[in-house]
Amino acid sequence: MSNNFKMVAKTMFGFEEILEKELLKLGAINIEKGVRNVSFEGDKGFMYKANLCLRTAIKILKPIHSFKVRDEQDLYDKIYKMDWTAYMSHSSTFAIDATVNSEKFNHSLFIALKTKDAIADKFRNTEGKRPDVDLKYPDLRINIHIQKDFCNVSLDSSGQSLHQRGYKTATNIAPINEVLAAGMLLLSGWDGQSDFLDPMCGSGTIPVEAAMIACNIPANINRREFSFEKWRDYDEDLFEKIVESSLKKTREFHHKIYGFDKAPSAVMKAKDNVKNANLSEYISIEQQDFFASEKNVEGKLHMVFNPPYGERLQIDMEAFYAEIGDTLKQSYPNTDAWFITSNMEAIKNVGLRPSRRIRLFNGKLESKLLKYEIYQGSKKAKFNPS
Incomplete structure (x- = not known):
């Protein structure tokens, strides 16, 4: 039966x-x-x-x-x-x-x-x-x-929402929900087969979720409790067996995950959260302004990020998005860049055509997850001795 x-x-x-x-x-x-x-x-x-x-x-x-x-x-x-x-x-x-x-x-x-x-x-x-x-x-x-x-x-059976994974003790002003971060990563096709960068990482949620996917670590392994643990028919031995067998399925990850943020406070919080998730060996968080950075890895780079929306942060959105486009074009060849935004006007300033658009919600905000493919660039131009 x-x-x-x-x-x-x-x-x-x-x-x-x-x-x-x-x-x-x-x-x-x-x-x-x-x-x-x-x-x-x-x-x-x-x-x-x-x-x-x-x-x-x-x-x-x-x-x-x-x-x-x-x-x-x-x-x-x-x-x-x-x-x-x-x-x-x-x-x-x-x-x-x-x-x-x-x-x-x-x-x-x-x-x-x-x-x-x-x-x-x-x-x-x-x-x-x-x-x-x-x-x-x-x-x-x-x-x-x-x-x-x-x-x-x-x-x-869950209790508090499952986005509360248990590794986050510190968040920034506009933290991204862990389930949203994991869903964006999976939609982007992230599978741990290349280097990864979140160039505006805030408190580190996207890099942590990316490492957990790459290593096949159970999403809620750091969580303190689930509602079913208080149920009358709770079977503690069975739960321990499930945890054990899930941990046996983790795998090695042979690339590197980077997170940049230009705010020192965000970098400190991100490092704390990475440490809480026991992922420091896979993730390196650096204080770095994305707009002043360039690609420093060989081969394909996979990028997923959540740029500021201008909802809570006062910035000139048009100039900001234009700068995202310029940085990608000039400094990040051979990169698949995905980001989420609810600012449909501002994305026109990126100056690149997205190859995919997926409709999502970030909280109550209707948003788009966009993919920009940045190619290696024409080799001819570089060697033309004109």
Whole structure:
């Protein structure tokens, strides 16, 4: 008999396909792509593995019940009817996350409140005591998703969003989310087969995620905890086995990863984060102004970066993007350069034609991930003795 059950991995817009590929590679079955999510099947050990290893997932949910819902009272009644003792006791703490996409229900906080009341009332009426809510570190995190008139109740096996990898103690003013960084790297085709540069590395997120991909290190190996560790059916031995076997799959990386930033404070933070991730042997962080730099590696260079948007940093965006283009053209031959931006006007100043444009979101900002291929340049011109 199979112990497989359905799960849903939530992700960011634009990453559904790479998350699907990640799941396939990990060994999931019955994978189905949605919008900002991918559903799949696996057993308990696979749920642990998905949380530990997936780079582009934000949460792994385990659906436990679904039903049609007419109004708030109907929701309360149906949640109340469920057997919550299978998952928690009156001494457990719990928290509810609700997302609502419906004409009937338009307030997710109210839906969360109704669900909380139903569960607490059930325990009070059957056991004489009600469980407490703990929004930060609950024993059980419950996810309610209402789409039109259909309600899905799931257990959140991850807890805090999986972008919180655990290696970052210091961030800069506009840090990039780790899942966004990993997704951009995977979309760019980064596979650890060349040297790598993030020329505006801030607190070092992109270089760290690039090294973890290159060495096949599980994305969340540095994380302190997952929600499933507090579940009633948690199997510690099984989880340790999953961690051990995932670490056996790491590989050597024979190139170098560089991060530049011109701000000394960013360089210090990036170095700290690289050290926390135990990746100092692979990543070198340097205080360097990209616009005054040139390519110093042989062969192909893979570049991925997140330039300032001008949303939080005051700079002349047109001149700034023109300088990105000039630096790439003049100083970085034989380079594939990818960067993300939400400033659609400013990219016209790069002066190069992108060979790819992928629509993504950075937080709420609609953005494009752009690829610029910088060729080796014409050899003839250099030797023409005119």
